Amino acid sequence: MKVTYIDVSKHFGSFQAVDRLNLKIETGEFLVLLGPSGCGKTTTLRMLAGLEEASSGDITIGEVCVNQVAPRDRDVAMVFQSYALYPHMTVEENISYPLKVRKITRAEIPGRVSKAADLLGIHGLLKRRPKELSGGQRQRVALARAIVRQPRVFLMDEPLSNLDAQLRLHMRGELKRLQYELGTTTLYVTHDQAEAMTLAHRVAVMDGGRIKQLDTPLNIYQRPANRFVAGFVGSPRMNFVEGKIDLGERKFVGHTMAFPLQPQVLSRVAGQQRLTLGIRPEGVRVSLQQFEGGIPASIYVSEALGNETFLFLNVGSEKIVARTDATARIDIETKVWISFDQQALHLFDPLTGDRVPDGPAVPS
Ligand SMILES: Nc1ncnc2c1ncn2[C@@H]1O[C@H](COP(=O)(O)OP(=O)(O)OP(=O)(O)O)[C@@H](O)[C@H]1O
Ligand SMILES: [Mg+2]
Known part of the structure; x- marks a missing residue:
C-alpha cells in the first residue's frame, strides 16, 4: 500500500523534530530512513503508526x-528495537495474539501462525516462552508477530540493533x-x-x-547530493579538501596541497572560485615512489583488515584516508606520494554544501 507524507512537521514545544517532510513510499517498496541520532527518524515512523500526532501536514x-485514524485502525505493524514480547505467553501465543484481538476466526489462526513461523524458521520454538x-x-x-x-x-525501528554483529x-x-x-x-x-x-530500494538520508x-x-553512494550525505554514507568516510580553483x-x-585538474573536472567548475573536493578512500592512490603531480604525504597510521588496508595519511596539516589492497604494509611515518582519481572526485559548493552538477559524461 502506498504511503505519503505531505508537508509533515512535528514540534515538541519549540523544538522542531521533523521539518516539512515530503515523502512517497510506493506500494511494495522497502524504504529506509537513514541518519544520525536525533535527526527525527523514529518520530517520522511513529507519526505514520499514529503513536505521535503530526503538528501539521497530512499522512496518507x-x-x-x-x-x-486511530493507531489500531491504520493496519500497520511495527517492530521495535526492543522486541516487547509478552513474557507470560508462549511464542505461539505471542504470534497469534494480534490475530485474536483482531477477531480473526479461530479456524484461520493456526494456519497463519504456522506460515509465519515457517517463514522465519521458528517452528521448533513455538512452545517456549520469551x-x-x-x-x-x-x-x-x-x-513473525508483525507479519x-x-x-x-511494516514499520521497523532499528529492529536489529540489539543483536551481535554476526546475528x-x-x-x-x-x-x-x-x-x-x-x-x-x-x-x-x-x-x-x-x-x-x-x-x-530507496534510502532517505535525514538530518535535522x-x-x-x-x-x-547506489546513487546515494556514487552521487551524493550534498556534503552531508557524502560525509555520512561511506566508511571510512569521504575525504574533504577545501580550496580554490x-x-x-x-x-x-588547497591549504596544504595543490595539484593539476583534468579537463573533465575543470569543465564542471568554470563558475566556481572556491570548492570543496570530496574523494572516497578508494579514490586515493598511494605510491612509495615520487611521481609527477604526486602530493607528498606520510603515514600516520595503517590499519590492515586482512582483505584491505586503510592508510591514514598526513598531508601537511590535513588528514586523508586511503584504501589500498591487503598486501600494502607500510610502516608508520613512511613518506609516500598520493594522487586522486579524478574520475572519482565529488565537487561541492563550500557555501551551500550542494553538489556541483556533474555535467555531461566525458567520452573516454
Ligand atoms: N517526546 C519528545 N519530547 C521532546 N523531544 C523529543 C521527543 N521525542 C523526540 N524528541 C526529540 O526529537 C528529535 C528527534 O527524535 P527521534 O527519536 O525521532 O530521533 P532518531 O532519529 O530516531 O534518533 P536515534 O537514532 O537516536 O533513535 C530528538 O532531538 C529528540 O530529542
Ligand atoms: Mg530512533
Missing part, C-alpha cells in the same frame, strides 16, 4: 488521509528474503548504513528533521 495510507530464547530468536518472534497480521505496511548480518539477509517473499510496503529506520545500503537526499542506495594554471589550490 493508500488514498486515505490517516491523520484522524525468556527461553536468544536475542536473535526473540527478534524473529517479534517479526502474521498481513498488515498493509545482525544474518537477520539482515533474512529480512531481505522476507521482503522478497511478502512484498509488503516497508518503512525501516536505521543509523547503520550497511543495513540501509543492502535492504533498501529534513530529508537531505532520497535516492537508490586556478583556472589559468588549471590547478586546484
Whole structure:
C-alpha cells in the first residue's frame, strides 16, 4: 500500500523534530530512513503508526488521509528495537495474539501462525516462552508477530540493533528474503548504513528533521547530493579538501596541497572560485615512489583488515584516508606520494554544501 507524507512537521514545544517532510513510499517498496541520532527518524515512523500526532501536514495510507485514524485502525505493524514480547505467553501465543484481538476466526489462526513461523524458521520454538530464547530468536518472534497480521505496511525501528554483529548480518539477509517473499510496503529506520545500503530500494538520508537526499542506495553512494550525505554514507568516510580553483594554471589550490585538474573536472567548475573536493578512500592512490603531480604525504597510521588496508595519511596539516589492497604494509611515518582519481572526485559548493552538477559524461 502506498504511503505519503505531505508537508509533515512535528514540534515538541519549540523544538522542531521533523521539518516539512515530503515523502512517497510506493506500494511494495522497502524504504529506509537513514541518519544520525536525533535527526527525527523514529518520530517520522511513529507519526505514520499514529503513536505521535503530526503538528501539521497530512499522512496518507493508500488514498486515505490517516491523520484522524486511530493507531489500531491504520493496519500497520511495527517492530521495535526492543522486541516487547509478552513474557507470560508462549511464542505461539505471542504470534497469534494480534490475530485474536483482531477477531480473526479461530479456524484461520493456526494456519497463519504456522506460515509465519515457517517463514522465519521458528517452528521448533513455538512452545517456549520469551525468556527461553536468544536475542536473535526473540527478534524473529517479534517479526513473525508483525507479519502474521498481513498488515498493509511494516514499520521497523532499528529492529536489529540489539543483536551481535554476526546475528545482525544474518537477520539482515533474512529480512531481505522476507521482503522478497511478502512484498509488503516497508518503512525501516536505521543509523547503520550497511543495513540501509543492502535492504533498501530507496534510502532517505535525514538530518535535522529534513530529508537531505532520497535516492537508490547506489546513487546515494556514487552521487551524493550534498556534503552531508557524502560525509555520512561511506566508511571510512569521504575525504574533504577545501580550496580554490586556478583556472589559468588549471590547478586546484588547497591549504596544504595543490595539484593539476583534468579537463573533465575543470569543465564542471568554470563558475566556481572556491570548492570543496570530496574523494572516497578508494579514490586515493598511494605510491612509495615520487611521481609527477604526486602530493607528498606520510603515514600516520595503517590499519590492515586482512582483505584491505586503510592508510591514514598526513598531508601537511590535513588528514586523508586511503584504501589500498591487503598486501600494502607500510610502516608508520613512511613518506609516500598520493594522487586522486579524478574520475572519482565529488565537487561541492563550500557555501551551500550542494553538489556541483556533474555535467555531461566525458567520452573516454
Ligand atoms: N517526546 C519528545 N519530547 C521532546 N523531544 C523529543 C521527543 N521525542 C523526540 N524528541 C526529540 O526529537 C528529535 C528527534 O527524535 P527521534 O527519536 O525521532 O530521533 P532518531 O532519529 O530516531 O534518533 P536515534 O537514532 O537516536 O533513535 C530528538 O532531538 C529528540 O530529542
Ligand atoms: Mg530512533
